[in-house]
Amino acid sequence: MTTLASGIEIGRRALQAQQAALQVTGHNIANANTPGFSQRSVVLENVAGVSNGVGGGVDAVAVTRERDQFLDAQMRVEQQVLGRWQAMERALTGIESIFNEPAGAGSSEAGTIFNEPSGLGLSGSLSRFWNAWQDLANVPESGAARAAVRQEADFMVTTLHQLDTQLADLRGSLDGEVVAQVQEINEILDSLAAINGEIPRAGTDGGAADLLDHRDQLLENLSGRVDISVMEKDNGQVSVLLSGHNLIQSNQAVHLGVRAINQDGLATSRIFFADDGALVPVREGELRGLIEVRDLTIPDFQSRLDTIAASMVQEVNALHRTGTGPTGETGDFFDNAKTTASNIALDDRIIADLNNIAASADGNVGDNGIAIGISALRNDDSLGQLGGDTIEGFFFTLIGEVGARSKEAQTMADNHRLFTSQIENRRQSVQGVSLNDEAAQLVLFQRAYQAAARTVSIIDDLMEVTINL
Template sequence: MVSTFHGLETVRRGMSTQQSALYTTGHNIANANTPGYTRQRVNFTQTNPYPAAGMNTPKIPGQMGTGVEAGTVQRIRESFLDVQFRGEQTKSSYWESRATALEKMEEIMNEPTTAGLANTMNKFWESLQDLAGNPEDLGARAVVRQRGQAVADTFSYLSSSLKEIQEDLGSQISNDIKTINSLSEQISKINKQISEIEPVGYLPNDLYDERDRLIDELSKYVDIKVHPARNSGGNSLPVAEGILDISIIGPNGESQFLIEGSKFSRLSVTPADDSDLDGINDQPTGAVEGLALVDESGNSTSLNFIPSGEMKGLIESYGYKETSDGPVKGIYPEMLDSLDKMAYSFITKFNEVHSEGYTLKIKDDPNNPSERGGAFFTPLDTYKDAASLISLSDAIKDKETGLNKIAASSLIDQDGNGIHATKLADVKNYKFTGTDGTNGYPFASGSIQSFYESLIGTMGVDAQEAERMANNSVVLLDSVDNRRQSVSAVSLDEEMTNMIKFQQAYNGSARMITVMDEMLDKIINGLGVGGR
């Protein structure tokens, strides 16, 4: 038959279980503002009823409940939303890094403004038109030389500023690689800790939270795939989350393991110095030629892709080579290359036209008659780095005779003839044709002015697209995060409701003990006293 103290044990279990639920509620409230924390709940489980089935089972009307116990303390989390969040964060980080790089480029190019290259070159052309109207005026010639110097300075400023930002992007890539390697190492260590705790029969919820937080952060830098958990073995509970493996994913579905349990591989650039696997700006090519994963034994596996995320946005901005002997691609290398082509074509064509005119003869000096014009800008052998090397020729910069060396006349000894200055001003509209490419010009389509307008227009369109995509991806990321937070985050209102619920249940169990005590008191002290 049922024990007299059966009820006491039942309500004792109830008090103990409700107390555990109150402790967990307090833990949730305490961590309401902890980054990465996932709310927890106590899974209530009915204890085995009495009596159990058997040959000597007592004959009573039926099995009686024996109370409740705290089965497990489990996190409330939805893995599908985690996958969505990490995917959207990868996209958002890519577009944000790309948009930031283009925004910095727009600030440097500074178009359309009065301080941009286009306006500086227009003033140079205007000064040549003014010179055509008064070719003997040394003041007009001084303006031409000054405006020519301004053009050279602007080209040089744009080139040096873009290279500085490019170097900063390289440093940021290096920092991101170090961050990725640090996150990978931390995740692998947590995997090891989890594999040591789960077999004992516990759920290391705080370690799960920290691992998920680190994986979320890792998804910002590269596109990753979290593989199904592997069981830790031993007495692991069915709801234990196990050990996670993580792969880096390429745009076409290629993958390479980054973390396998307690082992991880370090991401590095190739080729890389053994002393600095994260070095970017030290690369001899000035561009990322590839990425590799180096395991703990030093074995290197090359990645044949650039994983999406912030890393890809930075690498596409900084510059990369698809093959070791291929051209350098990227936002900044292509802009620098285009500026070099423009600067080289400009100074080469301008010098060519300038050499066809005649200089101004020096008054009252028969030893210095007018002559064919020389180079206005210092000639260059190649277009590489032309934007940073452009400068006025020594003859034009000469303080005493430099102004006279500007070839504004179309005929010798006709100082009042400014026709050739007009031809110099028309260089901006010169249409390069297909045959110009074979004559040393790096681009053979359109004019110098239209080339630059196309360059700025393309940059503007790319910047607008990157900004639009960044804004859209942030909206999607916030939407997924809100849904995830609605499931996993701590709601103080909900926790306060739970606290009252568990408190009332605890009080009810305590009241039951009082009732059981009165019943036992009646049995022990109130029965069998009639004959006393």
């Protein structure tokens, strides 16, 4: 009787174990296309017998995830680099679009898709400004030629203003993205802290596996935003470090904060640790890319536009103030106190009266020495601030660098997208669900369940016979 009862118990354990295995297999199949899901496996353990050397059957003791921690760590590092280059790619594409000029618009010179002379961009306006002075040199007494000089100068000034404003607006937009990123990082940290609190209580029945999958997705998301390192404890909880600062302490999150400071007349956000106020040195991730373009790239390009504006004001005024207009007036052409791309302006006297535009070098109405001299600045590569380049050449160097940096960011982002794809393929070979394998497992567990049920039925029949003896 005792032996038959033991057989019933063995059968019961077998039914429960195979049922658990079938449930896990079904869970795998149901989540075959779920992002971040890790294949589950049931751990079956032999139950030792207590007498006669007969075993006690089988128990399903745990549900485990198929996961490669090395590949997970490698993916997090790669996501940090990818996040940085993708952010720079987007931002530099925005800068490139600012410097792109409409092909052939309003100009006799046909433009091309990328930054070639056209009528509406800065290169086109510079060209027409110099041409207007050459036209004035041809007819130095002409009021219409003077009007054209003022018109083209005003257009060039407006174009410089627009370029600087667009770059400043982009800086402001990137700063807004930095603030939004910090808010999203804090939300992720809160979620990770909550999961940290749940994991020790989740047990081994599969609940912990679902939590760990969610946790790993959050860590990967966080890695794309900022350069974190992760340390996992024996109980499944994680510590998340940023520049050695622990952002997750058990089930408590340390937030990041932002404070605005004035930089180049623009309020920009600096990131700090909320618990001690120390500034966060961001080295990788989307945050790094946004900050790098906001604080380094755009100010560099704005500074170069300022150099163009300052050179234009200095060189044109130096010649113009030595000449005279048709009625003997002298003075500056540009406002000498406004020498940046954001504020360059014509001198008030030029705006007020065309006769204040000087073409003559010797005071004679028909003389064109000043007009010729200013027109010749177009090809002057000895201007001090431009490093041996002409004003137009300096601008072409600038837009060439804009294109080169944008191309570099695109290439690097493409490379790291490929690297992350390769790592993900390797991870899927470990943690991904194979429907063919799961189908085979279903049949295996189904047969085992049926055999266990048959065993219980046979032992039940034997027990009935024994009882009726």
